[in-house]
Amino acid sequence: MQHLLVMGVCGTGKSTVAKAVSDSLGATFIEADDHHSPEAKARMTSGLPLTDAHRWGWLDRIAGAADARPGRVVIACSALKEAYRERLRVTLNPMGIIHLYGDKTLLAARMAARRDHFMPVSLLESQFADLETPTGPEVLALDVALSRSDVIARACDFSRTMLDRA
Template sequence: MRRRVVLMGVAGCGKSAVGAALAARLGAAYLDGDDLHPPENIAKMSRGEPLTDDDRLPWLARVAGALAEPRGILFLGCSALKRRYRDQIRAQAGAPVVFVHLSGSKALITARMAARSGHFMPKSLIESQFAALEPPMADEEAISVDIDAPIDTLVATIAAKLQEMPS
């Protein structure tokens, strides 16, 4: 089985924490898409500047390339905020990709961003993240979960929903 699962959503929604916990629960690998950003993107976001579509193209190609590598189940955290980004990832991944949209209110995300430290993404970019977000549509292979729950509950919910999907 070569299932690819992308944990997507705005900064601060829990992609890294939920992805790592899911991977551990299901005996899979987890990759953080933030580690695939070119240095120029990290520098730009660190300055509080939102990325443009052109900035994201090489990063999305790296994400798709990581998903295309042969291995078993893989979870990868990537904002994938727009439909065209998800379409690019799907087209280049070499295997079916399921997107898990970690959805939360702006107030909850803002509180989480304020509480985290050591990440290059500043709280000031929350507005641009929500402005760019295009939640997955019904015709996309996607799951949406509300993040206002304990991580164990989120992981159990997502794992159950993934089990229900054809592999």
Template structure:
């Protein structure tokens, strides 16, 4: 991961002097992206968006029916996310599964230098968290397809991996600390 430092007036910026900071909080459904992403955004003083809010109704209907999305389903959604990030003048944090490298590359097309926080955990823990959620359109039946699709960030991606076994506030605090190094 590229070294970062805290700016005198707020959020973390690159030592190279970039004025904006964009962070993707990624992982399979149920790993805590939305919760931890919102906490991280608050800690860094950046706006936050949950990728689920950007899905068109057709995508939500497919997932609600237990049908995994195709890449063709995802491209317009990822472009909407990238456009939101690019429009944020100070930077922003987005919670998005971004399971494939190509998805993260699509977002980087909008915001080069996108930092990635990958949340990972034991499948049993994630399944328990999914089972405890009420009213979410992503059914636990799609968890296996999420893990099968997952391509962890490569060594050439600005990324850090965090285990979700700890409490969400501790995971968010660790992410904030490591992003400000």
């Protein structure tokens, strides 16, 4: 397996964890936020959630970017619905999944403390509404109430196991 997705609603630590895992494993890090159109970012900044129609092209750009890189790739992407993960799997198959989850109040506090980010805390509600929890042997669910170092250590252990698989 060469591809790992770190997913979850906003503020769960996807970027933080995916970057740390990719550094630790010598993998390429892909940040889904870098693949949004300026219009999509402006929409979110104004407090409006994305719809499926906004997300298909975005997911295809992310999958294309990951597929273009040789070797191991770790992707930080919300990928909230099963259909979005299926869309990534059209290109990236097999794909391990780390699902970061947490309490809404905790995540709101972490988002509020984040500086210079386009995603407003108000979009947390629609993120939770869209979330479809992933299941299956390729999924690790991690509660982000754990310390940053614990979350990263568990994510790294799982990633090593998954990426060592054929």
